[in-house]
Amino acid sequence: MTTLHSSLGPNPRLVRMFMIEKGLEEGRDFTRVHYDIITGANRQDASYMAKNPQGTTPTLELDDGTCLTESWPICEYIEELHPSPGLFGETAVERAQVRKWTRLFDQEVVVPMTMGFRATTGRPMFAPRMTVVSQGAGAELFALADEKWRMFDACLGNSNHIALGRFTFADLMIFAFANFGFTVGWKLPEGTDNLARFVAAHSQRACAAVWKEAE
């Protein structure tokens, strides 16, 4: 059976939410192996490092032993196997729109926010395992991310969907990383009322329950 190598954190939770949206069930459609990333168990396990040399979670291990890594491509793989409901768009133009917003969010928000976290509150956990920037640079990275959160707030306007006027993977990604922020003491930047409404609306989805779990 397909195995999802998982842990605490926004990336494995993004994949788990995507699977729930697709109607895939743990135990029936895939098994889940949990790693304690706080203690670094993922990187101390040689067999896991062989599956994903980056040492990060998630990894999706297929029946033939192929290991897929990186949460967004894993979700695109799942989308191809389970096209309904379509979360990446139905046409070439729609897919380009969903990927555009996902790419923008990934580069402009996820990268500075996660680097900022590793350098500040996440420093004790991450400094022993990877190069992290200085505390001061970490704070600046959070500020950079917040500027882009404001841009996303403006782009959302009155809608709860960043692309196509309906729920897509791009929304799921934004929702996952807002929740990641909340778990590490970050707050939505002042005045981002559209994002607050967006988060409240998507918190009603069944998949949002993964954020209530103590892993």
Ligand SMILES: N[C@@H](CCC(=O)N[C@@H](CS)C(=O)NCC(=O)O)C(=O)O
């Ligand atoms: N770009 C990767 C990021 C993966 C990542 O950073 N995962 C985090 C959990 S959210 C992790 O494994 N952290 C623990 C570590 O790096 O040891 C993806 O999209 O999956």
